[in-house]
Amino acid sequence: MGKKYKGKTCVYCQERPSIRQGDHVFSRELFLESERANLIKVPACDECNNDKSKYEHYLTSLLPFGGLHTDAKEHLSTLVPPRLERNQKLKKELGAGMGYVTRADENGNESRVLTVPFDGDIYTGLFEYIVKALSWFHWGAYIENISIVLTTALTKFGEEMFQQHLFSLKSKNTIDETLGNDTVKYFGMQVVDNEQITVWKFEVFNGLVVSNSKDEGFHKSTCIGAISGPPQVVNPFRELFEE
Ligand SMILES: [Zn+2]
Known part of the structure; x- marks a missing residue:
């Protein structure tokens, strides 16, 4: 995958051509390094690529805190701290708004789960991009x-x-x-x-x-x-x- 997307129409704005080798639909940062082979890519222009990555940086720092997957814990200990160091504003926001809820799993075992303040508009913004990308990737629909x-x-x-x-x-x-x-x-x-x-x-x-x-x-x-x-x-x- 990669070079074949250069020059194709950006799936997000559907106006400008893809300049580079395409955009990762789901940011590489969401995945542990061992899981990053063969992630899905789509044609994207530089402008859309940059706009989308603003959402991604926010969310990849934030999501592992609320995640229930075992990888989420590894993210928290290895990948998230350096991201937060690069984003002091977010670090302050997180520190001010953290909390816990009690959550039961399928077997009824309860555990305390850390929650973080969450801006739904950012979530919505990112998934608008993702829906466009996947509709093109799987079905060729702009x-x-x-x-x-x-x-x-x-x-x-x-x-x-x-x-x-x-x-x-x-x-x-x-x-x-x-x-x-x-x-x-x-x-x-x-x-x-x-x-x-x-x-x-x-x-x-x-x-x-x-x-x-x-x-x-x-x-x-x-x-x-x-x-x-x-x-x-x-x-x-x-x-x-x-x-
Ligand atoms: Zn674009």
Whole structure:
């Protein structure tokens, strides 16, 4: 992979050509070094690449704190400290807003989990890029800029709504993928009559426990849902998920 993307149209802005060898859809920093071979890449222009990496730096420093995956612990001890040293502003924010919640696993064993303050807009921003990238990578579809991509950290209610109303739609294509020793898992679906309508479910670090600094309390989310499509399709779901 690599050079073949040079000169192809950027999947994000769909205007400028890919100058370099493509963009990693899921940042290399999300994965331990031993898991970085053969990560997915797409054509991307320098501008989009830079914009996306701003979200990625924030999130790759932050996500392992809330992650439930065993690799998340190794991230915390080896990879995150140097990242935080490079980002003093984030380090201060984290220090001020950390907390714990009690969380039960599938067997009912409870443990205390560290949570970090979390800016949902940054999460949403990154997954807008990721949905565009994966729709192109798996199905060759350029998701148009006029399409709205909605992402939300799914609660149990949200997951059920997604299952009931979205994943039940008739699909043209589906993809079920696991990357880097389960660091990232996703399921995606392209709806039968309109290639712009895609529905996604993502799980990073086996689910996350996050808090949103704008709200009170914690979101205990297991995964992230996203929809792309024209406004008349997406807006009813946007309303449904906005509290
Ligand atoms: Zn671009």
